[in-house]
Amino acid sequence: MLHVAVDPSKVPAVAFERSPGYWQTVGRRLLRDRVAMGAALVLLLLLVLAVFGPLLAPADPYKASMLSRLKPIGTPNFPLGTDELGRDMLSRLMVGARLSLFMGITPVVCAFVLGSMIGIVAGYAGGRTNTVVMRTIDVFYAFPSVLLAIALSGALGAGITNSLISLTVVFIPPIARVAESVTTQIRNRDFVEAARASGAGAFTIVRVHVLGNVLGPIFVYATSLVAVSMILASGLSFLGLGVKPPEPEWGLMLNTLRTAIYTQPWIAALPGVMIFATSIAFNLLSDGLRSAMEIKS
Amino acid sequence: MNARSQALLQVSGLVKHFPLKKSAFGRGGGVVRAVDGVDFSVSAGETLGIVGESGCGKSTTARLLMHLITPDRGEVVFDGAGVGGRDLSLRDYRRQVQMVFQDSYASLNPRLTIEDSIAFGPQVHGLARGEAVQRARDLLARVGLEPRRFAERYPHELSGGQRQRVNIARALALQPRVVILDEAVSALDKSVEAQVLNLLQDLKDAFGLTYLFISHDLNVVRHMSDRVMVMYLGQVVEIGAAQGLFESPRHPYTRALLSSIPSMDPDRRTEEPPLAGDPPNPIDPPSGCRFHTRCARAEPMCAQREPARPQVFPIASGGGPGVAQPWGRSQVACLMYEPGSGHSAAPAATSPDPVRVEHP
Numbered sequence: 001m002l003h004v005a006v007d008p009s010k011v012p013a014v015a016f017e018r019s020p021g022y023w024q025t026v027g028r029r030l031l032r033d034r035v036a037m038g039a040a041l042v043l044l045l046l047l048v049l050a051v052f053g054p055l056l057a058p059a060d061p062y063k064a065s066m067l068s069r070l071k072p073i074g075t076p077n078f079p080l081g082t083d084e085l086g087r088d089m090l091s092r093l094m095v096g097a098r099l100s101l102f103m104g105i106t107p108v109v110c111a112f113v114l115g116s117m118i119g120i121v122a123g124y125a126g127g128r129t130n131t132v133v134m135r136t137i138d139v140f141y142a143f144p145s146v147l148l149a150i151a152l153s154g155a156l157g158a159g160i161t162n163s164l165i166s167l168t169v170v171f172i173p174p175i176a177r178v179a180e181s182v183t184t185q186i187r188n189r190d191f192v193e194a195a196r197a198s199g200a201g202a203f204t205i206v207r208v209h210v211l212g213n214v215l216g217p218i219f220v221y222a223t224s225l226v227a228v229s230m231i232l233a234s235g236l237s238f239l240g241l242g243v244k245p246p247e248p249e250w251g252l253m254l255n256t257l258r259t260a261i262y263t264q265p266w267i268a269a270l271p272g273v274m275i276f277a278t279s280i281a282f283n284l285l286s287d288g289l290r291s292a293m294e295i296k297s
Numbered sequence: 298m299n300a301r302s303q304a305l306l307q308v309s310g311l312v313k314h315f316p317l318k319k320s321a322f323g324r325g326g327g328v329v330r331a332v333d334g335v336d337f338s339v340s341a342g343e344t345l346g347i348v349g350e351s352g353c354g355k356s357t358t359a360r361l362l363m364h365l366i367t368p369d370r371g372e373v374v375f376d377g378a379g380v381g382g383r384d385l386s387l388r389d390y391r392r393q394v395q396m397v398f399q400d401s402y403a404s405l406n407p408r409l410t411i412e413d414s415i416a417f418g419p420q421v422h423g424l425a426r427g428e429a430v431q432r433a434r435d436l437l438a439r440v441g442l443e444p445r446r447f448a449e450r451y452p453h454e455l456s457g458g459q460r461q462r463v464n465i466a467r468a469l470a471l472q473p474r475v476v477i478l479d480e481a482v483s484a485l486d487k488s489v490e491a492q493v494l495n496l497l498q499d500l501k502d503a504f505g506l507t508y509l510f511i512s513h514d515l516n517v518v519r520h521m522s523d524r525v526m527v528m529y530l531g532q533v534v535e536i537g538a539a540q541g542l543f544e545s546p547r548h549p550y551t552r553a554l555l556s557s558i559p560s561m562d563p564d565r566r567t568e569e570p571p572l573a574g575d576p577p578n579p580i581d582p583p584s585g586c587r588f589h590t591r592c593a594r595a596e597p598m599c600a601q602r603e604p605a606r607p608q609v610f611p612i613a614s615g616g617g618p619g620v621a622q623p624w625g626r627s628q629v630a631c632l633m634y635e636p637g638s639g640h641s642a643a644p645a646a647t648s649p650d651p652v653r654v655e656h657p
Contacts, residue, residue, distance in 0.1 A: 198392075198395070288416070
C-alpha cells in the first residue's frame, strides 16, 4: 500500500457513491450458494434441451419400429433403450423436455401475474374488499389441487391449452394468498403511511412502494410451484387429459410405458427420473433464492 | 405579535373510537376510546408539545391530523379552511402538513435509494423527476447529510440518526408549513437526539415551520415547545404555555407527571405523589373525570361529574372578557378549578374565574 498525501483540490469530482442495489446483492449471494448454483446448472441444461432438443436428439423421436420394441438400456444405437413402440428413449426424453417444461412453467407464470394482481389488490384495499376476494379464493382451496386440475381439465376437455388453463386456475389461489399476506404486511409499514401522507394515490403507492417489496417473496413462492405444476401436468397427460400421443412429454411417456413396468422397469422409470430431477432443481433454486433474499428484516 | 389571533391549525371535537373485534359468539363489540373529544389550536410559527403516558392518544391524534385514519367526529381547520371540504382538498392539505414517524427504519422504503424516497412526494405533486431529485439532494445537504455520500444509498446502510435526518428531509420535501413529529427523536441515542433536536430548531427558523412535537420525554418537550398539551386517556387535561405549565402545573395529573422528572435542584422537588399503576382501560374509561381513579385530590363527586374541556375558542377577536387568557396560566379540565363544581377546592360559583370561560 502506498500512502500519498492527497490535495483535495486535485481530486477529480467524484461521482455519487452508489451502493449495490437490492437485487445485485441478492444475485451475489445466490452465486455463492453451491446447491442453488448446481440446481441452476441442471435447469440450464434442461433449458438447452427444451430449446435445441430436436436438433441434438440422435434419432427421430417419432419413428417407431416393431422390431426393436422395449430394448434395454445400453443397446447399440439406443443408449437408453426403446419404448413400447420401439422409439428411441434418449431422443424422446430430450425432445420431451420442451413440452414438459412448457407445461410446467406456463401455468405458473400466468398464475403469478393474475394471482399477484388479485392478492395485491385485496391486500392493499383491506377491509371488506379483502374479505370478499379472499373468501372467494378460499372456495378453490376446498378442493385438493390434483382433484381440481383433473375436474377442470375433464370439464374443459383434453388438450394442451385446456390443461394450461386448468393448471393456471389451480395455482391462482395459493399465489393470491401469499401475495395478499405480504401486501398486508407491507401496507401497514410506516413508509406506506408516509407515502399516503404525501398525498399519493393508491395506484402510485402500489407501483412505487408496494410492488418492489412484494414481488420478490411472491416470485420465490411461484418458483417452488413450478415443480408441482410439472407433476400435475404430467398427471393430466398420464390420465389422457393433457398432451396427446404421439407427442413426447414425460408425463405421457410415463403413462404409455406403464405396460412395460414388469418387463423393462428401468425404461419405464426414465421419464419419472426426468420429472423428479427437474422438480428437485426448481425447489432447490427457489430455496436458495429465498435465503439469498433474506438480507435484512 | 399576537400569535393567538391567527390559528394555523384548529382542531375541535376530534373523536376516534376503534371498534373491538367481535368474538364468534357475538360478544365483545366494545370500542377503544383512543381519542375522545380533543380540541386545540396551533398558531403559525409555534411549537405545540403533546405529552402523556403511552396509550393516551398522542399518536392517534397525530394520525388523525394527517388523515391517515378517518376521525369519527370532529373538525380540522387549516388556515381557515376545513380539511377535506370544498376549500381545501385532502391532497393540498397533505402538502402543507407533513409527519415524521418514530421508527426511522420502518418509515423508509428499503428498496428505494434515499434520494428516491425524498423525491417521491414532490413527484406526486407534479414536480419533474430531475427537479425532485435536485430538491432531495439540496434537502439532504440541509439536514446535514452530504448528498454525494448519501443520496444513492439504501436505508439499511445508514445509522438511526442519519435515517431520521432523511425522514425529516422527506417531510420537508413538500415544503410544508406544519410538521408533526411523532416521537421523532425518542428512538435515538441521547447524543444523536440532541443533534437532531438542534437540527429541528434550525429548520424551523429557516423555513418558518410550525411543529406539533409529540413525545413522552418531558424534558425534551419542555426544551422544544412554546405551548404544551397534556393528554390523558384520549382527552386533553391541560394546555398552556410551556413555561407556565412546567413551572406551575395546575391539573393533578400534570403535577404527578412532572414530579416524575428527576429534579437536579432539591429546593424544586414537588410534594406531589408520583403516579401509581397503569392508566385505566380506554375501552371502559372511568366515569366523571377520567383521572379520578389515580388522582390524589379526588373527591366522590369527581366520579359523577365530567369536567368541562379546556376551551380553545373563542380566539378570533381581540378584547372582550372571554378572551382574557393570559399566557402564564394554562387551561385545565379539572373540577378543582371549575367554579361551583362542588369540589372542595373549587371556587364559588359566583366568583369570576380568570382563566376559564364558562359557557352554557
